[in-house]
Amino acid sequence: MEQIKIIGAGLAGLSAAIHLAKKGIPVTLVSFQPSERAQSVMAEGGINGAMDTMGENDSPAEHAADTMRAGCDLADPKAVENLTDHAPELLEWLLRLGTPLHRKDGRLIQRNFGGQKKKRTAYAQSSTGKVLMTALIDECRKYEASWLIHRLSHHEFVSLSVRDRRCLGVWIRDDHNGVIFFLPGPVIFVSGGLNGFFPGMTTGTTANTGNAAADLFAQGVAFANLEFIQYHPTTVQIPEKRMLISEAARGEGGRLFVERNGSPWYFMEEKYPKLGNLMPRDVVAREMYYVMHDDSTGHQVYLDLCGLSKQTWKEKLTDLREEIRYYLAIDPAKEPVPVSPGIHYFMGGILVDKFHRTNIAGLYAAGECACQYHGANRLGGNSTLGAIFGGKTAAETAAAEMADFQSGETQEKAPVWIESVPRRAKHLRDVLLSGLGILRTETGLKEALEQLENLSAVQDQTESNRRLLAKAMLLSALERRESRGAHTRTDYPDRDDEHFRKTSIVQIQNGAFVHHFAAIGKEMHND
Amino acid sequence: MTELLILRRKNQDEKPYWQRFNYDPKSTDDSVASALTALNEQENLRDAEGKPAAPIRWECSCLQKKCGACAMVINNRPRLACGARLSEFKGVVKIEPLRKFPVIADLMVDRSVMFENLKTLRLWFESDAKGKDKAMSVSYEASRCLQCGCCLEVCPNFHIDGKFTGTASAVPMARLLAQLPDSQKKAMTDKYRLHVYEGCGKSLACRNICPADLDIDEILLNSNAIAVWKRFF
Numbered sequence: 001m002e003q004i005k006i007i008g009a010g011l012a013g014l015s016a017a018i019h020l021a022k023k024g025i026p027v028t029l030v031s032f033q034p035s036e037r038a039q040s041v042m043a044e045g046g047i048n049g050a051m052d053t054m055g056e057n058d059s060p061a062e063h064a065a066d067t068m069r070a071g072c073d074l075a076d077p078k079a080v081e082n083l084t085d086h087a088p089e090l091l092e093w094l095l096r097l098g099t100p101l102h103r104k105d106g107r108l109i110q111r112n113f114g115g116q117k118k119k120r121t122a123y124a125q126s127s128t129g130k131v132l133m134t135a136l137i138d139e140c141r142k143y144e145a146s147w148l149i150h151r152l153s154h155h156e157f158v159s160l161s162v163r164d165r166r167c168l169g170v171w172i173r174d175d176h177n178g179v180i181f182f183l184p185g186p187v188i189f190v191s192g193g194l195n196g197f198f199p200g201m202t203t204g205t206t207a208n209t210g211n212a213a214a215d216l217f218a219q220g221v222a223f224a225n226l227e228f229i230q231y232h233p234t235t236v237q238i239p240e241k242r243m244l245i246s247e248a249a250r251g252e253g254g255r256l257f258v259e260r261n262g263s264p265w266y267f268m269e270e271k272y273p274k275l276g277n278l279m280p281r282d283v284v285a286r287e288m289y290y291v292m293h294d295d296s297t298g299h300q301v302y303l304d305l306c307g308l309s310k311q312t313w314k315e316k317l318t319d320l321r322e323e324i325r326y327y328l329a330i331d332p333a334k335e336p337v338p339v340s341p342g343i344h345y346f347m348g349g350i351l352v353d354k355f356h357r358t359n360i361a362g363l364y365a366a367g368e369c370a371c372q373y374h375g376a377n378r379l380g381g382n383s384t385l386g387a388i389f390g391g392k393t394a395a396e397t398a399a400a401e402m403a404d405f406q407s408g409e410t411q412e413k414a415p416v417w418i419e420s421v422p423r424r425a426k427h428l429r430d431v432l433l434s435g436l437g438i439l440r441t442e443t444g445l446k447e448a449l450e451q452l453e454n455l456s457a458v459q460d461q462t463e464s465n466r467r468l469l470a471k472a473m474l475l476s477a478l479e480r481r482e483s484r485g486a487h488t489r490t491d492y493p494d495r496d497d498e499h500f501r502k503t504s505i506v507q508i509q510n511g512a513f514v515h516h517f518a519a520i521g522k523e524m525h526n527d
Numbered sequence: 528m529t530e531l532l533i534l535r536r537k538n539q540d541e542k543p544y545w546q547r548f549n550y551d552p553k554s555t556d557d558s559v560a561s562a563l564t565a566l567n568e569q570e571n572l573r574d575a576e577g578k579p580a581a582p583i584r585w586e587c588s589c590l591q592k593k594c595g596a597c598a599m600v601i602n603n604r605p606r607l608a609c610g611a612r613l614s615e616f617k618g619v620v621k622i623e624p625l626r627k628f629p630v631i632a633d634l635m636v637d638r639s640v641m642f643e644n645l646k647t648l649r650l651w652f653e654s655d656a657k658g659k660d661k662a663m664s665v666s667y668e669a670s671r672c673l674q675c676g677c678c679l680e681v682c683p684n685f686h687i688d689g690k691f692t693g694t695a696s697a698v699p700m701a702r703l704l705a706q707l708p709d710s711q712k713k714a715m716t717d718k719y720r721l722h723v724y725e726g727c728g729k730s731l732a733c734r735n736i737c738p739a740d741l742d743i744d745e746i747l748l749n750s751n752a753i754a755v756w757k758r759f760f
């Protein structure tokens with residue numbers, strides 16, 4: 001029987017590897033860089049789970065309801081319930097692994113986060129992802145020592161081998177010596193978000209180039225809800241990228257304002273008296289866009305953290321304060337911080353069912369590269385959770401289906417690997433951004449599609465795959481003729497449940513682009 | 528205009544050589560990482576003399592001092608390229624790969640020995656972590672180690688084939704020591720003494736080098752108390 005191969009070693013990849021190894025199933029864990037460099041280490045504000053440690057009568061059902069509401073009812077409710085039901089035991093597991101999540105008097109402390117009615121976000125200052133990763137890396141090492149997990153760091157995914165809609169394995173390349181080789185077996189794909197499509201413009205890492213996803217797409221793997229790209233409300237431009245100012249800053253009392261008639265206008269609090277600054281991210285980003293473009297204001301939005309107590313800074317946000325000081329030369333305890341929305345998360349991705357199967361047998365996907373749990377807008381603290389839980393679920397499914405895997409000789413020759421050209425990534429980015437801003441229109445999207453067609457031809461497989469996936473993003477946004485969550489169409493400003501409370505699916509079939517909408521949770525049966 | 532002097536090397540078998548580049552910073556916040564990114568984006572990269580040059584190989588990911596990928600030696604000091612602002616330097620900025628590790632190409636080195644050492648030291652929990660409140664602050668600090676290798680670069684006692692595994696292993700070990708289950712106490716404290724405590728010359732050359740600003744003294748004091756003086760939490 002062929003071993004399971006995992007592509008990616010962030011939270012989702014580590015979780016998948018550990019859960020397989022725990023069952024005694026050997027796996028190969030491939031990643032372009034060691035886990036310490038994965039985007040997951042950057043997660044800041046926290047991880048959700050209805051542990052009810054704050055005496056607020058919280059429950060997994062309420063966590064599910066908040067997730068569905070923030071996602072504008074576009075997530076699969078069954079998958080979401082599965083996630084929120086298992087969140088408390090997953091957090092318990094993380095605590096047993098020694099993850100130093102903030103606690104007091106033996107009790108886990110949870111904080112407020114956007115779009116959630118109860119305090120259910122566990123955290124460690126604003127370095128939650130880092131401490132989660134350290135704990136999982138240590139746990140993974142235990143199985144590496146006993147050879148159940150065989151790590152191939154500095155190995156890049158080059159291409160998937162698919163025949164008759166079955167996955168045969170993966171071609172990978174050793175980045176240290178350039179050797180390309182084939183690894184047969186079922187594949188769990190956990191390669192992170194599509195940041196590399198927006199170099200310089202996202203809060204994440206562009207080491208997640210998106211090339212791997214583009215190869216899958218070109219080979220017929222179905223993708224879903226690609227139009228949903230989360231703009232995080234509070235980011236700042238620093239050299240080469242956008243830097244996130246964690247939502248925890250607002251969770252702990254930060255307020256957004258814009259200057260109007262010479263005084264600060266706390267527009268979120270005025271427009272949304274209940275959740276105020278902690279409305280879901282899509283709503284905040286959109287409101288910011290409006291006030292920034294309103295002629296009666298000073299245009300620049302600020303995050304006001306001056307009211308936070310000394311203790312809050314010390315116990316909960318020391319690292320964030322340091323970061324703002326270093327990058328902006330501002331002490332946020334004394335001066336408001338100028339912020340604007342920036343690309344932060346990809347709700348869409350590889351289409352998976354609630355067991356994390358894709359439309360290709362023997363290929364599974366989880367974490368940010370997959371489309372699951374978040375619907376039209378992700379809740380802060382749900383993606384670290386979704387990555388760990390998704391990785392585990394994908395591992396369980398792959399293990400259960402391992403015996404069905406049919407190995408086959410790949411008759412293909414080793415694919416040619418071409419060094420990526422950073423300039424091209426920026427050209428493609430500019431085309432995508434012209435269509436996929438916070439506000440979108442038919443004209444804008446059509447123009448972007450036209451620009452894409454007009455890009456000069458290249459003899460580069462990776463680049464042509466990337467253009468296909470870029471086209472898929474634009475097409476998905478064009479076809480969704482409504483406004484929902486992170487997708488705002490000024491020409492279709494209303495939400496239209498009758499026609500569009502559906503998963504948008506795009507895929508290449510027999511060489512042609514096919515886009516359709518499918519019933520939520522039943523997508524696989526339609527293709 | 529900033530002048531960069533970069534130690535180039537095509538691969539392990541070829542000889543290294545210095546190459547000079549000019550970079551025009553876009554802002555005063557530009558870092559060495561900004562310069563390397565911009566140079567590699569040029570259509571036909573040329574050095575300061577106008578000669579064609581191959582793209583410069585280096586590693587990066589977060590560009591925010593959070594992942595340790597971009598550690599290199601900048602003006603004789605190990606630093607993160609994304610945390611080294613060009614405006615800090617006067618004159619030529621000299622950039623080399625970390626010297627304690629085998630070079631793959633240009634500024635990229637093979638740091639796998641660091642990860643192998645963590646395995647040799649058996650750094651994991653065999654059973655549930657103790658998770659006491661008072662262990663949290665050390666656990667948190669120690670969890671923040673980037674595995675960048677800057678501390679090893681300056682340590683006179685660390686060699687990739689030596690028994691002493693240096694601060695880059697002592698820090699992750701501190702996370703485990705602070706919450707160690709009883710069954711692992713003997714084995715791990717033995718490892719600590721053998722691979723860390725006995726090899727460290729206490730020269731403190733590694734002090735103030737850590738780009739994650741970890742308080743190494745404090746973390747090691749804590750581990751010494753546990754592993755050498757048996758003061759468990």
Ligand SMILES: Cc1cc2nc3c(=O)[nH]c(=O)nc-3n(C[C@H](O)[C@H](O)[C@H](O)COP(=O)(O)OP(=O)(O)OC[C@H]3O[C@@H](n4cnc5c(N)ncnc54)[C@H](O)[C@@H]3O)c2cc1C
Nearest residue numbers: 008009010011012032040044045046157192367368383384
């Ligand atoms: C600044 C920031 C803050 C965040 N804060 C939070 C938060 O507070 N709470 C929350 O829930 N979420 C947060 N998120 C989101 C969350 O961190 C990510 O969605 C999540 O960690 C993704 O995990 P992953 O395992 O799917 O992917 P990643 O951690 O991105 O891992 C991807 C892996 O795939 C590998 N890889 C990629 N391409 C290839 C290839 N071609 N070949 C081989 N390997 C490859 C990479 O090397 C890496 O190992 C934040 C994100 C950012 C950017």
Ligand code: SF4
Nearest residue numbers: 682727728730731733
């Ligand atoms: S104190 Fe000196 S010998 Fe000890 S780890 Fe630091 S640099 Fe090395």
Ligand code: SF4
Nearest residue numbers: 672673675676678737
């Ligand atoms: S202790 Fe500091 S310098 Fe050493 S590897 Fe860790 S982060 Fe780098």
Ligand code: FES
Nearest residue numbers: 588589590595609
């Ligand atoms: S790129 Fe991550 S630390 Fe510099």
